[in-house]
Amino acid sequence: xxxxxxxxxxxxxxxxxxxxxxxxxxxxxxxxxxxxxxxxxxxxxxxxxxxxxxxxxxxxxxxxxxxxxxxxxxxxxxxxxxxxxxxxxxxxxxxxxxxxxxxxxxxxxxxxxxxxxxxxxxxxxxxxxxxxxxxxxxxxxxxxxxxxxxxxxxxxxxxxxxxxxxxxxxxxxxxxxxxxxxxxxxx
Amino acid sequence: xxxxxxxxxxxxxxxxxxxxxxxxxxxxxxxxxxxxxxxxxxxxxxxxxxxxxxxxxxxxxxxxxxxxxxxxxxxxxxxxxxxxxxxxxxxxxxxxxxxxxxxxxxxxxxxxxxxxxxxxxxxxxxxxxxxxxxxxxxxxxxxxxxxxxxxxxxxxxxxxxxxxxxxxxxxxxxxxxxxxxxxxxxx
Numbered sequence: 458x459x460x461x462x463x464x465x466x467x468x469x470x471x472x473x474x475x476x477x478x479x480x481x482x483x484x485x486x487x488x489x490x491x492x493x494x495x496x497x498x499x500x501x502x503x504x505x506x507x508x509x510x511x512x513x514x515x516x517x518x519x520x521x522x523x524x525x526x527x528x529x530x531x532x533x534x535x536x537x538x539x540x541x542x543x544x545x546x547x548x549x550x551x552x553x554x555x556x557x558x559x560x561x562x563x564x565x566x567x568x569x570x571x572x573x574x575x576x577x578x579x580x581x582x583x584x585x586x587x588x589x590x591x592x593x594x595x596x597x598x599x600x601x602x603x604x605x606x607x608x609x610x611x612x613x614x615x616x617x618x619x620x621x622x623x624x625x626x627x628x629x630x631x632x633x634x635x636x637x638x639x640x641x642x643x644x
Numbered sequence: 645x646x647x648x649x650x651x652x653x654x655x656x657x658x659x660x661x662x663x664x665x666x667x668x669x670x671x672x673x674x675x676x677x678x679x680x681x682x683x684x685x686x687x688x689x690x691x692x693x694x695x696x697x698x699x700x701x702x703x704x705x706x707x708x709x710x711x712x713x714x715x716x717x718x719x720x721x722x723x724x725x726x727x728x729x730x731x732x733x734x735x736x737x738x739x740x741x742x743x744x745x746x747x748x749x750x751x752x753x754x755x756x757x758x759x760x761x762x763x764x765x766x767x768x769x770x771x772x773x774x775x776x777x778x779x780x781x782x783x784x785x786x787x788x789x790x791x792x793x794x795x796x797x798x799x800x801x802x803x804x805x806x807x808x809x810x811x812x813x814x815x816x817x818x819x820x821x822x823x824x825x826x827x828x829x830x831x
Contacts, residue, residue: 474719486673490815497807497814532661534813619830620684626721627684627821628677634818635825642822643806 460586461559462593462641463502464495464633465551468512470607471600481600483512488519490630492538498637501558503541504551504594513544548596548607555594563592567611568636569602570625576616579639586640595640597633647773648746649780649828650689651682651820652738655699657794658787668787670699675706677817679725685824688745690728691738691781700731735783735794742781750779754798755823756789757812763803766826773827782827784820 469480495503523535555563656667682690710722742750
């Protein structure tokens with residue numbers, strides 16, 4: 458793998474169940490599970506994107522607990538996963554931060570549970586990432602998914618994850634884990 | 645896929661961080677995330693294994709809320725995932741239940757984060773599951789992992805999931821999702 462990649466978990470702009478634009482709340486296990494998965498598969502950064510200041514400071518307090526508070530000695534594995542965590546107030550700030558870190562403007566890869574025309578399969582993208590240099594930001598939505606504007610602004614849309622049944626409602630934690638394994642895992 | 649499979653999440657017997665035998669607490673997102681992933685990939689049953697009666701009734705109350713309480717109309721997708729949920733007090737009861745449901749004693753497949761000799765790769769097992777009839781129970785441990793006795797009694801041990809870094813500490817929710825995708829996902 459030559460490409461550098463990061464993960465962004467977006468809490469705004471996303472849809473709620475009635476397709477209204479909302480800012481979702483950050484959940485504690487989204488912080489830990491996705492940090493651990495991102496770290497395991499070699500992500501440079503894990504961006505938690507929320508414009509809500511109270512939510513930003515909540516994430517900061519959780520990270521602080523595990524990084525320099527009591528949790529740091531209780532469970533050093535969590536500390537090391539949270540080292541890659543970064544809070545930004547919008548997606549553009551995550552893109553800009555990645556550009557500063559890598560010197561390249563990252564390509565934005567967007568994921569969703571619904572099929573869209575022009576989507577790329579995980580296998581095709583995995584091959585491309587293994588061969589090409591470059592920087593990539595994998596963007597995941599919370600709630601009922603990323604808005605159309607985010608999809609429209611993306612460089613690439615990944616095909617949805619399909620199981621063997623008609624039921625297709627993975628948690629965002631499961632979806633992130635599976636995409637990272639498909640793109641960067643060693644089988 | 646011809647084989648029937650189920651998932652078991654074991655809260656006892658497992659190790660804690662000091663390798664002492666403990667019963668871990670059930671966490672709310674273990675119920676939901678794993679039920680949704682198991683349902684997506686076509687599992688027949690999702691067994692939550694705990695001998696602690698207070699924990700069993702807690703899981704029952706959560707399931708009840710989403711299945712016939714207020715949550716059932718708020719989010720029918722959760723209801724349908726929890727339809728496959730079953731609580732058992734030990735692993736043998738899950739095996740016995742699967743035997744009653746399928747008419748075959750299931751093969752026990754155990755997973756863990758550490759490499760063991762004689763382990764089988766996900767790719768090899770996926771091929772076998774696609775070709776063979778039979779019943780399989782995929783067993784996952786909470787806390788710091790399943791005990792040696794559980795590993796010794798298994799029919800098959802799956803190779804650990806490796807990322808692209810030295811860090812290899814996925815949550816059990818991530819690990820279950822990735823194994824299910826590797827074994828039963830359509831890419």
